[in-house]
Amino acid sequence: MAEPLVVTPAEAGQKLVQYLQRRCGAPQSAIQRWVRTGQVRINGGRCKPFDRVAEGDVVRVPPFAMADSACAPDTGMSVPDAGKGAVRNASADAGGRKEQGSAPRPARGRGPLDPASGESLAGGAAGTANEAAEGPRASGVRPELQECLPVVGRAEGLLVLLKPAGLAVQPGTGHADCVTARLAARYAGADFLPTPAHRLDRDTSGLLLVATSYARLRALSDAFAAREGLVKEYLAWVAGRWPHDGALTLRDRLEKQGAPGRQKVRRVSGDNAASRVVMSDGHDTHAADGDAPGRHAACTVTPLRRGDGVSLLLVRLHTGRTHQIRVQLAERGHPVVGDRKYGGPACALGMLLHAVRLTLPDGERFTALPDWTGRWQVDGGYLP
Numbered sequence: 001m002a003e004p005l006v007v008t009p010a011e012a013g014q015k016l017v018q019y020l021q022r023r024c025g026a027p028q029s030a031i032q033r034w035v036r037t038g039q040v041r042i043n044g045g046r047c048k049p050f051d052r053v054a055e056g057d058v059v060r061v062p063p064f065a066m067a068d069s070a071c072a073p074d075t076g077m078s079v080p081d082a083g084k085g086a087v088r089n090a091s092a093d094a095g096g097r098k099e100q101g102s103a104p105r106p107a108r109g110r111g112p113l114d115p116a117s118g119e120s121l122a123g124g125a126a127g128t129a130n131e132a133a134e135g136p137r138a139s140g141v142r143p144e145l146q147e148c149l150p151v152v153g154r155a156e157g158l159l160v161l162l163k164p165a166g167l168a169v170q171p172g173t174g175h176a177d178c179v180t181a182r183l184a185a186r187y188a189g190a191d192f193l194p195t196p197a198h199r200l201d202r203d204t205s206g207l208l209l210v211a212t213s214y215a216r217l218r219a220l221s222d223a224f225a226a227r228e229g230l231v232k233e234y235l236a237w238v239a240g241r242w243p244h245d246g247a248l249t250l251r252d253r254l255e256k257q258g259a260p261g262r263q264k265v266r267r268v269s270g271d272n273a274a275s276r277v278v279m280s281d282g283h284d285t286h287a288a289d290g291d292a293p294g295r296h297a298a299c300t301v302t303p304l305r306r307g308d309g310v311s312l313l314l315v316r317l318h319t320g321r322t323h324q325i326r327v328q329l330a331e332r333g334h335p336v337v338g339d340r341k342y343g344g345p346a347c348a349l350g351m352l353l354h355a356v357r358l359t360l361p362d363g364e365r366f367t368a369l370p371d372w373t374g375r376w377q378v379d380g381g382y383l384p
Contacts, residue, residue: 003066005059010157010192010213012055016042019053022193024065034062149182153366157216158209159194160358160366165205165350169196173261179208198224198232201323203339206234206355207368227318229361234315234325235304237352237376238334239345242311247302250328253294254321264341265323267331268294297321299328304382310337312382314356325353337376352376356383 005023014022020031020040032049034040040047041060053059153160161179163169168178183194190212197209197220211217223230253269298318305312311334315325323342329335330342338347354370369378 005061007053007055007057007059008191009055010190011053013052013214013218015050015052016040016047016059017049019059020061020065024061026065034065149179152207152368155360155364157211157213158220159212161208161210162368163200163205163208163355165203168202169199169208179210183210197221198320200355201326201353203351204234204353204355205370207358207366208355209358223361224320231357231359232317232320232355233357233359234317235352235354235356235370235378235382236313236315236325236329237337237372238311238313238329239309239337240311240334241308242301242303242306242313242334244301244303247300249298249300249318250332251296251298252328252331254297254324254327255294256322265321265327267327270331295319295321297324297328299325301329302384304384312378314383347376349373349376 007019011019011022016035017028017031020026020034021028024031031040035047035049038046039062042051042053042057044058044060149164150162151159152162163179168175170180171178179196183196187194192213194210194212195217197211197217200206200208209220211220220230251270252267254265255268256263257266258264296319300316300318302314302316303311304314313329315329317324326336326339326342330339330344335342335344336351336353337344338349338351339353340346344351349372352370352372354372356369357365357367359365367380367383369380372378
């Protein structure tokens with residue numbers, strides 16, 4: 001009989017099937033069969049695959065389940081997912097949320113790591129030398145690249161990372177190195193693998209929220225879905241002189257166009273979209289899409305510096321569409337500097353779009369300025 005598993009605080013709240021996928025590394029179909037035939041028990045009783053596990057629950061699994069786990073390769077997240085937006089250690093539940101579970105759990109010989117320790121993903125209480133040697137090889141991440149993900153803030157169940165431009169959040173075609181792979185390498189033994197709660201475009205730099213417990217991941221997912229309480233703000237240098245003095249809310253309907261791999265996002269209708277609703281507090285939401293083309297997108301733009309050739313803007317998102325800021329600005333004749341995909345002028349520093357400030361539903365705020373240099377340099381005096 002395999003030693004029973006005990007659900008830790010970081011793992012609590014997951015569905016049983018996702019919990020066991022992470023712990024045992026077995027496919028969902030096998031886990032469902034074990035549960036259906038009574039080989040899996042929670043606190044001695046029968047259970048269902050989608051029951052949620054609680055802290056302290058004792059989960060019994062068949063002996064071969066953990067034997068297979070100990071022999072399974074610790075692949076972490078290095079294998080690219082089949083489709084853009086898929087998270088290798090998550091699967092959507094019926095409510096559309098993402099849940100950790102499909103990445104194999106490493107053998108327990110190394111012991112758990114504390115995701116909240118260390119000043120960066122490469123520093124602090126990094127575990128044993130054996131962990132440091134095995135983690136990067138398993139995920140395909142070169143050890144020196146792990147230095148590029150500093151932790152700039154923390155809250156309960158949460159890390160705030162500073163993602164550099166050029167690094168994708170998730171694996172994809174042509175690149176295995178990404179934020180999730182580096183997290184898998186750094187925290188290979190954690191009870192709950194730290195998981196990004198949202199995404200940034202590959203060429204966008206800035207603040208990224210990473211949950212270190214399932215409960216916090218779910219709470220953040222709910223906040224993003226409800227578009228309430230969680231505020232994301234970006235700095236953007238754009239081409240041309242921004243024509244408006246004060247804050248302006250842009251509202252569009254956007255849709256992806258083109259063949260897979262060559263898709264671009266286009267505006268299909270602008271500020272007069274019939275589905276627009278503006279709340280009394282200024283928050284933008286929308287009614288049901290119905291047959292209207294595209295998806296509603298809204299952001300508020302405030303100019304911080306305006307020149308004849310370029311302007312510096314602060315952009316507050318109200319929705320989270322793919323390439324939203326880049327497209328909404330480009331469609332108005334002010335593409336982001338360095339964004340060649342949407343017509344921006346070339347820039348040696350790359351695309352000058354940076355997630356500068358995040359405000360959590362409880363009011364806690366994190367700020368990190370971009371490392372742009374020369375004429376593009378920004379200091380804290382620009383921010384309202």
